[in-house]
Amino acid sequence: MYKGRAHKVGAHIDTDAIIPARFLVTTDTEELGRNCMEGLEAGWVKRVKKGDIMVAGENFGCGSSREHAPLAIIGAGIPVVIAHSFARIFYRNGFNMGLILLEVGDAVKKIEDGDDLIIDPLNGTIKNETSGDVIKTSPVPPFMQQILDKGGLVNYVKDRKAAQA
Amino acid sequence: MRQTLAQKILQRHTDETVSQDGQIVRCRVSLVLANDITAPLAIKSFNKMGAAEVFDKDKIALVCDHFTPNKDIDSAEQVKVVREFAMAKGITHYYEGGDCGVEHALLPELGLVGPGDVVIGADSHTCTYGGLGAFATGMGSTDIAAAMVMGETWFKVPPTIRVVLEGTLPKWIGGKDIILELIGMIGVSGALYKALEFAGPVVEQLSIEQRMTMSNMAIEAGGKVGLFPVDAKTLAYAKAAGRTGDTELYADEGAHYEREVVIDCSKLTPRVACPHLPDNVKPVDECAGIRIDQSIIGSCTNGRIEDMREAAAVLKGRKVAKHVRCIVLPATPTIWKQALKEGLLEIFMDSGCVVGPPTCGPCLGGHMGILAAGERSIATTNRNFKGRMGSLQSEVYLSGPAVAAASAIAGEIVHPEKI
Numbered sequence: 111m112y113k114g115r116a117h118k119v120g121a122h123i124d125t126d127a128i129i130p131a132r133f134l135v136t137t138d139t140e141e142l143g144r145n146c147m148e149g150l151e152a153g154w155v156k157r158v159k160k161g162d163i164m165v166a167g168e169n170f171g172c173g174s175s176r177e178h179a180p181l182a183i184i185g186a187g188i189p190v191v192i193a194h195s196f197a198r199i200f201y202r203n204g205f206n207m208g209l210i211l212l213e214v215g216d217a218v219k220k221i222e223d224g225d226d227l228i229i230d231p232l233n234g235t236i237k238n239e240t241s242g243d244v245i246k247t248s249p250v251p252p253f254m255q256q257i258l259d260k261g262g263l264v265n266y267v268k269d270r271k272a273a274q275a
Numbered sequence: 276m277r278q279t280l281a282q283k284i285l286q287r288h289t290d291e292t293v294s295q296d297g298q299i300v301r302c303r304v305s306l307v308l309a310n311d312i313t314a315p316l317a318i319k320s321f322n323k324m325g326a327a328e329v330f331d332k333d334k335i336a337l338v339c340d341h342f343t344p345n346k347d348i349d350s351a352e353q354v355k356v357v358r359e360f361a362m363a364k365g366i367t368h369y370y371e372g373g374d375c376g377v378e379h380a381l382l383p384e385l386g387l388v389g390p391g392d393v394v395i396g397a398d399s400h401t402c403t404y405g406g407l408g409a410f411a412t413g414m415g416s417t418d419i420a421a422a423m424v425m426g427e428t429w430f431k432v433p434p435t436i437r438v439v440l441e442g443t444l445p446k447w448i449g450g451k452d453i454i455l456e457l458i459g460m461i462g463v464s465g466a467l468y469k470a471l472e473f474a475g476p477v478v479e480q481l482s483i484e485q486r487m488t489m490s491n492m493a494i495e496a497g498g499k500v501g502l503f504p505v506d507a508k509t510l511a512y513a514k515a516a517g518r519t520g521d522t523e524l525y526a527d528e529g530a531h532y533e534r535e536v537v538i539d540c541s542k543l544t545p546r547v548a549c550p551h552l553p554d555n556v557k558p559v560d561e562c563a564g565i566r567i568d569q570s571i572i573g574s575c576t577n578g579r580i581e582d583m584r585e586a587a588a589v590l591k592g593r594k595v596a597k598h599v600r601c602i603v604l605p606a607t608p609t610i611w612k613q614a615l616k617e618g619l620l621e622i623f624m625d626s627g628c629v630v631g632p633p634t635c636g637p638c639l640g641g642h643m644g645i646l647a648a649g650e651r652s653i654a655t656t657n658r659n660f661k662g663r664m665g666s667l668q669s670e671v672y673l674s675g676p677a678v679a680a681a682s683a684i685a686g687e688i689v690h691p692e693k694i
Contacts, residue, residue, distance in 0.1 A: 122463055124658075126639075126658070126661070126662060126663050127661065131639040135342070135350050135353060136349065137315050149660075150661075152667070169464035169467060172463060173494075173660060174639075175313060175398055175399040175413040175415055175416075176313065176415075177316050177397075178316070180415075195467060197464075197467065197497060198468050198499055199413050199415060202418060203414075203415035203417070206415060207415075251431075253429065262417075263421055264417060267324045267326075267420075267425065268323075271326060
């Protein structure tokens with residue numbers, strides 16, 4: 111279960127907005143987190159408290175394959191992103207990094223900036239405490255659930271490698 | 276089952292039966308790629324996975340092309356990590372110095388990617404190789420690390436949008452104009468999670484370089500791959516790059532497509548994508564008169580020899596406007612040498628362009644052409660996101676090489692025939 115305040119961003123938020131290229135000279139999650147969304151608005155991350163939720167429109171994470179993007183969001187203390195839809199590479203990266211991504215389509219309109227949310231990713235529900243709305247999300251595909259169950263792709267590969275040995 | 280190109284290629288690389296879109300299949304990979312931004316993270320993940328060796332030292336390419344020649348200490352440290360890993364693991368295809376070029380121009384040229392391959396790269400423009408009939412797509416560093424360990428990855432078989440290119444190509448119209456037109460039509464999420472497959476009479480008129488330009492930007496429509504059939508032209512290109520054993524490859528007649536989009540290329544005029552998304556596409560004449568400060572000719576989209584020739588034909592005997600920086604970056608050492616041999620570099624320099632080394636440089640706001648607040652660039656690159664090339668208050672317009680060259684001369688966006 112996750113509980114946090116919603117920070118709304120728009121549609122087609124690209125990876126340059128999430129973490130501009132000039133910050134890609136590090137792989138450190140915390141350092142990346144300090145510059146999260148710096149390409150959207152200077153100092154954006156200052157409004158975020160640990161545990162807050164990002165809420166986005168269509169095609170969130172479009173653009174680059176940079177894994178620094180989900181890492182920057184994690185580094186900023188945001189454990190969950192809810193979006194109308196996600197760009198393909200970002201979606202995969204998010205799961206691999208352990209960032210929870212919930213795709214909710216038009217129901218994203220039921221969340222306003224500043225709303226308090228309670229999220230149950232296993233049951234796929236988002237409760238908007240401010241409005242009282244409950245949103246159901248798409249289930250995680252079974253194969254991706256296997257990766258999540260292992261705690262991410264690194265462990266999944268580690269286990270497969272060990273099984274082959 | 277009658278198969279689309281995407282299904283057909285994936286089938287060749289898996290022991291499972293590819294029977295429907297949306298199915299998850301494990302596929303063997305032909306080549307795994309990472310660059311100086313993404314490889315350090317992949318190496319971190321690789322080490323955490325507990326593997327001692329890579330699955331095949333000949334099937335991994337590490338190309339340090341983004342911040343190189345290294346722009347600062349931090350980027351030098353990143354390349355050092357990649358170099359040391361490459362040396363320790365005996366990676367055959369490691370590129371950093373005089374043999375280095377922009378990855379998506381370099382690897383096809385070296386014959387490392389080609390028809391029927393499955394290629395994954397920690398770079399979103401890995402889809403470029405779809406121009407050669409390869410199922411090639413971008414992934415993140417950890418997915419790449421997993422493939423470096425296991426030699427395989429998983430794919431969700433994508434539904435396909437068939438893009439039928441009708442008509443004949445008018446003067447000034449190239450692959451860039453067609454792909455911009457398509458992205459303008461279907462939008463930046465129009466092909467989200469899907470494959471694009473190009474068909475129709477214009478395909479055979481397009482050179483392999485133009486096809487790669489188009490496949491390169493499949494990701495700008497959200498696409499997983501942008502695939503061209505493998506025809507005699509593709510085979511000739513692959514053979515010239517030193518590959519053997521490739522064969523023609525077409526989708527099956529009657530394969531299932533999610534949707535069909537038709538573009539009448541005969542009616543196209545040069546296209547420009549306006550800030551701040553690649554789907555904000557307009558005919559060049561509607562952008563005429565927009566003052567520019569910079570013109571970039573290069574990148575994995577349009578940094579090949581044909582692009583250099585097209586730009587040089589417009590710039591020859593003319594001068595770049597006094598207030599404009601026109602930066603030309605041939606994408607690989609081979610392209611650079613060819614441009615030198617043909618006298619193109621001299622044309623560029625005589626007209627007042629800056630000719631730089633093969634690098635991604637300004638395309639991603641890395642270095643060698645960063646924009647200040649209020650500055651505006653036209654570029655043959657692939658993205659015009661807000662702040663992409665520098666300041667959040669700058670603007671990027673995307674076009675083909677002829678428009679970028681003509682605009683450098685005029686100091687404002689212009690149709691090349693008006694120069």
